Amino acid sequence: MAHLISIVGPTAAGKTALSLKLAGGYAAPIVSADSVQVYRGLDIGSGKIRPEEMQGVPHYLLDVRDPDTDFSAGEYGRTVDALLEELFAQHPVVLLVGGAGFYFQAVWEGFDEMPAIKPGVREALNAEWKAGGLAPLGEELAAADPATWATIDRNNPMRILRALEVWRSAGRPISYYRGRRPPKLKSYTDLKVGIEVERSILYARIERRVEAMLAAGWLAEVEEVARLHGLDCKGLQSLGYRELVRYRRGELTWEDAVAQIKQNTRRYAKRQMTWFRRDPAIRWFGAEDGAALLDWVAVEMAK
């Protein structure tokens, strides 16, 4: 039986080192589960592994997009599903490593089948939202899809915009598409391990990591991406990059930009932990418990 070993955890927890250790033992390729590392040129600030650090282990889903193009969890899930089929033809074990909970969900459970969004619909919605606020869009959704309106987070623009883009594209409410997904058929078993770091230690590591990234030329990286794709491009809206863009525009002092990057990275780490904690299938290990993790994986795979 083939095994997909997922390694999850907050940013700066030490996933990369552990994944290499595990990959070496099983001759397993690594698939990245990271929504920023998919972009070419976003290297330093996304903590992307460098080719010379890969120890010969093939890595997938890195550098698959230009920073001015959209990507999504759905597209990620479909891409990885197809990729896993190929990889499992060659390897008994594949690693899925990252911190993007939503992307893991796309692979672990998948999403209900949704219609494609018509070109221009999202842009139009975003423009309407910016011009007229959320209220009119909420009214449109309430009229078009009372079932969704009853349960949706009405303060959350992204949720309302998503529901409406489906409605406007397909002429059917998003609630129509929900809940009709058959169980995901998989040719492999899922093994999930999490890397856990005490909050205060993790925060200290984030602090150091941000400093190291800046020292390694993060700002220059932003300049280069901006030169190629513009300051407004999708990739530069990611955590850390957006603060450096604001510094570049003169909206933030350097000190404030750096402080906000650290602050927002801490908040992100917290959200990651909230996300992963709710999955009881994840087995947690301390960052220094690599040996125990390897043992546990070996035992589980033998079952």
Place this chain on the structure above:
RNA sequence: ACCCAGAUAGUUCAGUGGUAGAACCUCUGACUCCAAAUCAGAUGGCGUGGGUUCAAUUCCUACUCUGGGUG
């Protein structure tokens, strides 16, 4: 040393003679195709002593501390 201003949540600040609010931080949570995105909730406070008053965080006063000015 003297004069002035100030002292309210971890921080920056509002405010009231009937024991107080915000923002940020911190903590917790949500998440079905923008997710490193977006959103929700919770914890937490009137510098110290004395006085006036039915009642003081609020008024008076002393002290302590902070900032500014003068010397």
